Amino acid sequence: MGTRFSREPLIIEDKDILRDNWQPEELIEREEELDMYTSALTPIVRGWQPNNIFLYGVTGSGKTVATRQLITELLDECKNYDDVNLNVVDMNCKSLNSSYQVAVNLVNEMRDPSYQLTTLDLDKPQISETGHPQQQVFDELYDDIETVGGTVLFVLDEIDNIGTSDDILYELPRAKSTYNLDAKIGVIGISNDFKFRDNLSPKVKDTLCEEEIMFSPYNANELQQILRQRAQKAFIDEKYLEQEVIPLCAAFAAQDSGSARQALRLLRKSADIAEDKLRKDKRSERMVTETDVREGEIDIHRQQVIEGIDSLTKHGHLVLLTVCELASEQKTPSRTKEIHRRYKSVANDFGAKPLKRRRVHDHLSDLELHGVLEKRSTTAGRGNYNQYELDVQISSVLEVLEDRFDEDSISPVRAKAQMHDII
DNA sequence: CATCCACTGGAAGATATGGCGA
DNA sequence: TCGCCATATCTTCCAGTGGATG
Numbered sequence: 001m002g003t004r005f006s007r008e009p010l011i012i013e014d015k016d017i018l019r020d021n022w023q024p025e026e027l028i029e030r031e032e033e034l035d036m037y038t039s040a041l042t043p044i045v046r047g048w049q050p051n052n053i054f055l056y057g058v059t060g061s062g063k064t065v066a067t068r069q070l071i072t073e074l075l076d077e078c079k080n081y082d083d084v085n086l087n088v089v090d091m092n093c094k095s096l097n098s099s100y101q102v103a104v105n106l107v108n109e110m111r112d113p114s115y116q117l118t119t120l121d122l123d124k125p126q127i128s129e130t131g132h133p134q135q136q137v138f139d140e141l142y143d144d145i146e147t148v149g150g151t152v153l154f155v156l157d158e159i160d161n162i163g164t165s166d167d168i169l170y171e172l173p174r175a176k177s178t179y180n181l182d183a184k185i186g187v188i189g190i191s192n193d194f195k196f197r198d199n200l201s202p203k204v205k206d207t208l209c210e211e212e213i214m215f216s217p218y219n220a221n222e223l224q225q226i227l228r229q230r231a232q233k234a235f236i237d238e239k240y241l242e243q244e245v246i247p248l249c250a251a252f253a254a255q256d257s258g259s260a261r262q263a264l265r266l267l268r269k270s271a272d273i274a275e276d277k278l279r280k281d282k283r284s285e286r287m288v289t290e291t292d293v294r295e296g297e298i299d300i301h302r303q304q305v306i307e308g309i310d311s312l313t314k315h316g317h318l319v320l321l322t323v324c325e326l327a328s329e330q331k332t333p334s335r336t337k338e339i340h341r342r343y344k345s346v347a348n349d350f351g352a353k354p355l356k357r358r359r360v361h362d363h364l365s366d367l368e369l370h371g372v373l374e375k376r377s378t379t380a381g382r383g384n385y386n387q388y389e390l391d392v393q394i395s396s397v398l399e400v401l402e403d404r405f406d407e408d409s410i411s412p413v414r415a416k417a418q419m420h421d422i423i
Numbered sequence: 424c425a426t427c428c429a430c431t432g433g434a435a436g437a438t439a440t441g442g443c444g445a
Numbered sequence: 446t447c448g449c450c451a452t453a454t455c456t457t458c459c460a461g462t463g464g465a466t467g
Binding site: 424425426427429430431432433434435436438439440444445 | 446448449450451452453454455456457458459460461462463464465466467
Binding site: 128129130131132335336337358361362365377384385386 | 429430431432441442443444
């Protein structure tokens with residue numbers, strides 16, 4: 001037997017190739033989008049004022065990969081011309097939910113000594129995330145832009161996170177004329193959310209959306225091509241994949257989101273499961289099977305729900321616990337009114353001041369958004385009302401809640417659930 | 424058919440928290 | 446320490462909805 005940590009590859013040769021941040025040499029199935037994108041970027045090579053570009057499409061539809069590829073080529077090309085000084089500031093706004101935070105992080109990004117702006121280091125200290133007036137942060141940012149000079153291109157990935165506070169998107173494209181800057185400023189906004197574009201204030205839409213490129217979700221066929229492109233390199237031998245594996249991964253992802261990221265994650269998970277079975281001698285052949293894919297799908301979904309629950313606040317957990325309690329008494333689906341009534345006593349038991357009705361409604365919708373609860377809107381009887389019930393195994397929810405509260409307060413619920421045989 | 428009812432969910436304001444510079 | 450700032454969370458208020466009621 002080998003050691004516990006054997007380096008011997010079993011099925012996968014290079015797992016990184018199956019990650020969504022691996023940059024393929026060629027982005028396939030997106031020819032049209034790349035074409036439009038290229039023409040939108042062309043003015044930069046000529047040293048002209050850049051277009052502002054807005055990309056939108058669901059996650060995993062190739063927006064970021066396309067951007068990375070084209071920006072790399074663009075930077076290379078610009079090196080050939082003395083009169084073009086292109087600086088790209090690339091930032092992911094995933095955890096930033098206001099314009100203010102984006103501005104602060106842009107300043108820090110530009111001042112980060114390890115960041116390779118093609119000109120000088122700014123050599124100024126980083127600034128803290130809170131405590132400054134917004135305008136002051138903007139002023140710092142413009143100062144830095146002017147110091148860097150040339151063409152400054154901002155790539156703001158997942159910009160939809162800032163929600164309705166879109167000041168920065170109004171400010172940035174106009175900064176040149178407002179503050180008489182010499183530097184040319186361009187903004188590329190990348191959004192996963194279609195609605196974000198519609199919800200932008202009209203003044204922002206005018207400027208930022210000069211060039212819009214829409215990345216549609218991949219269909220099952222396109223996803224298969226993408227998976228094949230990567231599987232060729234990632235697996236020791238493609239023969240180790242059952243014929244149905246790639247089509248099935250593609251189908252699951254196409255059905256749900258059309259996201260290449262999701263399809264890849266599933267393929268990766270399936271391969272993990274297969275290797276695990278091999279290692280534990282539960283399987284004799286080097287082979288990823290259809291069953292592995294189906295198991296992987298369940299596993300990933302479950303993981304997502306648990307993460308969803310984990311991110312909630314204390315009262316979110318209390319509301320969820322209330323629904324569990326009702327479920328354990330077979331009283332779900334339950335009306336919001338009923339949930340709120342019961343929630344009040346649950347909260348009191350935990351020594352927490354119960355929230356008002358409205359807020360509990362919000363928590364319930366949150367839970368639905370996370371896929372933990374299922375909502376049923378009813379328009380029967382007097383007026384319309386909502387009912388909620390658990391959309392996942394009560395046992396997995398209780399498991400997560402046990403970590404949040406203490407075990408003793410959860411066990412009565414578990415006992416009741418067991419009594420009614422729903423666990 | 425007009426009015427009422429019971430509920431939903433948007434909007435705005437209040438409160439709590441935590442970091443900043445002075 | 447204080448006053449200032451941003452933000453998350455929560456409360457208050459209220460308009461809208463659509464079947465029920467008389």
